[in-house]
Amino acid sequence: MTTDVIVTHVDADELHARVEQLADLLVDTVDGGASIGFLAPLDRAEARAWWKERATGVAAGQLAVWAAHAGGRVLGTVTLAFPDKPNSRHRAELVKLMVHRDARGRGLGRRLLTTAEEAAATAGITLLHLDTETDSPAERLYDAAGWTRIGAIPDYAAAPDGVLRPTSIYFKKLIPAAPTR
Structure with missing residues (x-):
């Protein structure tokens, strides 16, 4: 993994500012065969609109x-979706872990996954869950990262x-992070 890659939390304003780069990533991910909810070929306008819709939830x-x-490009993303029901506030769903084909095989997927897991634990989340295409490369990532x-x-x-x-x-139990003072 190159050291010049920075992983940052994206707020709604940054999402809007980076929507073109995020759309590029989404199109590349779908064109590369990843099953993340879209059919190929994915139109850039549709990808852009999908990301803009996410800003409301963010x-x-x-x-x-x-x-x-890195270098002015978004190379990957990961998202946590939080339920709105009172009986499920201890859990979150990991969704849309994407890595651009140019950046695969260098640990970026694992880095994004770890970032989401650590942020969830810090937020008091004790259970994560996800679904992914059976026999996909993503399964190897989740298996290696201790998901069940x-x-x-x-x-x-x-x-x-x-x-x-x-x-x-898949699911993964988390140990909540100790509160900071």
């Missing part, structure tokens, strides 16, 4: 987004090429 505290950037796979749902979502694929469900 501003409301329903989503927390981190971006990895609890099963798979057949034909859960269409891959970018439109073919229905199974999805694996």
